[in-house]
Amino acid sequence: MDVAGKVVVVTGAASGIGCALATRFAELGAKVVVSDVNADGVALVATRLGALGVTADVGNPESINALVAAAVAEYGPIDIFCSNAGYSDPPTAGLSGTVDDYQRIVDVNLLAHVWAAKAVVPSMVERGGGYLLQTISSASLITGPSAPGYTLTKHGALGFAEWLTLNYGHLGIRVSCLCPNAVYTGMFGLEAGDITSEPPDLGALGEVLKASDVAAFTIDAMQTTEPFLVLPHSRVADSFLRKATNYDEWIAGTRRRLLKMREQR
Ligand SMILES: NC(=O)c1ccc[n+]([C@@H]2O[C@H](COP(=O)([O-])OP(=O)(O)OC[C@H]3O[C@@H](n4cnc5c(N)ncnc54)[C@H](O)[C@@H]3O)[C@@H](O)[C@H]2O)c1
Numbered sequence: 001m002d003v004a005g006k007v008v009v010v011t012g013a014a015s016g017i018g019c020a021l022a023t024r025f026a027e028l029g030a031k032v033v034v035s036d037v038n039a040d041g042v043a044l045v046a047t048r049l050g051a052l053g054v055t056a057d058v059g060n061p062e063s064i065n066a067l068v069a070a071a072v073a074e075y076g077p078i079d080i081f082c083s084n085a086g087y088s089d090p091p092t093a094g095l096s097g098t099v100d101d102y103q104r105i106v107d108v109n110l111l112a113h114v115w116a117a118k119a120v121v122p123s124m125v126e127r128g129g130g131y132l133l134q135t136i137s138s139a140s141l142i143t144g145p146s147a148p149g150y151t152l153t154k155h156g157a158l159g160f161a162e163w164l165t166l167n168y169g170h171l172g173i174r175v176s177c178l179c180p181n182a183v184y185t186g187m188f189g190l191e192a193g194d195i196t197s198e199p200p201d202l203g204a205l206g207e208v209l210k211a212s213d214v215a216a217f218t219i220d221a222m223q224t225t226e227p228f229l230v231l232p233h234s235r236v237a238d239s240f241l242r243k244a245t246n247y248d249e250w251i252a253g254t255r256r257r258l259l260k261m262r263e264q265r
Helices: 016-027 037-050 061-075 100-126 148-171 213-225 233-244 245-263
Strands: 008-009 032-036 054-055 078-082 130-135 175-180
Touching: 008 016, 008 061, 016 032, 016 037, 016 078, 016 130, 016 213, 032 037, 032 061, 037 054, 054 061, 061 100, 061 148, 078 213, 100 130, 100 148, 130 148, 130 213, 148 175, 175 213, 233 245
Parallel strands: 008 032, 008 078, 032 054, 078 130, 130 175
Antiparallel strands: none
């Protein structure tokens, strides 16, 4: 697939990976819609890219429908929808999250993928196809130090993406899941809009990638092999394979690693 000239919507595009994806798509000649719940961030990135900016909360289906309507009104039918927005509950909070905390993270990190698919897939099918890029996380394949809300929503998002590709692939819907490990973004305190700063050494978290490199890797994969899984960190595939080969051994090893990380905090 050549992204030049394609209509692309990116959610969570005011910062980090979303900002980097929107920037790379724009560099390659796509018609980009920059969306985020952060209105100031949307205005900044949209102006920088000469893109359409739409403020939307992906945790709200009506807001996603309004985003899709605004994108179609400006550029015509959507070719690529990147469900990227997301956040993490605090990893140190354990099971202390409230009902509202869990409901909100399920809305934003998991159900947003469903609302987006409902809003764009039927018209993509009518036109013969389309592409969904789901930013998920390595936490969907191999549970790591992330918090419970993050872990469960990312596992759910991967399950939904699998369901989508199995049931809509034959109708021209392509689905790729970006499942990175650590990327230097707002999640690690980087300012919104900064996608090229050199990542600091985050010790036990291992290699931390720049958002701009992750975006280039992802869009290159979309333009060539269109893989279901996009894994910018090779260690994720290695660990996923170890887990599939011997789940109990993988759990024992990961438990030891997480205990060590907690002791070092
Ligand atoms: N940074 C990492 O190490 C890492 C690793 C794996 C996966 N991810 C995933 O990448 C995606 C992007 O995160 P990032 O690392 O770029 O973080 P980030 O904080 O830099 O960017 C996330 C953006 O999403 C927006 N957002 C949050 N809630 C929203 C909502 N309800 N509606 C619309 N926008 C909303 C934020 O305003 C922010 O601009 C997330 O889904 C995250 O889970 C990040």
